[in-house]
Amino acid sequence: MVQRLVDRSPGGVVVLFFLVFALATAAQGACGGGTPVPAQPDPELGATASGKTEFQRRQEAACDAFGPRLTQCAYEDAKRTMTPAELAKEEVEAKRPEHTKLIVDKCRKQQMSSRQLRVYEVCMREESECAPLINCLEYAKPTHAGETAPSRP
Numbered sequence: 001m002v003q004r005l006v007d008r009s010p011g012g013v014v015v016l017f018f019l020v021f022a023l024a025t026a027a028q029g030a031c032g033g034g035t036p037v038p039a040q041p042d043p044e045l046g047a048t049a050s051g052k053t054e055f056q057r058r059q060e061a062a063c064d065a066f067g068p069r070l071t072q073c074a075y076e077d078a079k080r081t082m083t084p085a086e087l088a089k090e091e092v093e094a095k096r097p098e099h100t101k102l103i104v105d106k107c108r109k110q111q112m113s114s115r116q117l118r119v120y121e122v123c124m125r126e127e128s129e130c131a132p133l134i135n136c137l138e139y140a141k142p143t144h145a146g147e148t149a150p151s152r153p
Helices: 002-008 012-029 054-081 084-089 090-110 116-125 130-140
Strands: none
Touching: 054 090, 054 116, 054 130, 116 130
């Protein structure tokens, strides 16, 4: 899928990275909308001395693993679909840390249900290749009562 979109575009890498962000948004947006996690954790939810609940720490860990993996998938696809000259021109390698940070930051700000968080944890642990990982993360989409899909602008 990613390869087809890149092949059709004159600015392949630009489209590729927009696709990475779209994919990150879709996967993260499936996490219950764009409502940020409250800055002050509820003391009854198990906040620790760090001020974060166990759930918040798990979400951060999942996002910290998700960002580099998604960026790596996009990079691998770019290497398969682009010439070395195109990769150098678009500075794909140099932009990887920046793109990873954006994905991780956005993921950490999303509100997730416990089911969605568990999907992220299992997918990140069980799937070592990109296509199965992306397919696995489809299960993080809101499907249960109380989980709503993100609103479209």
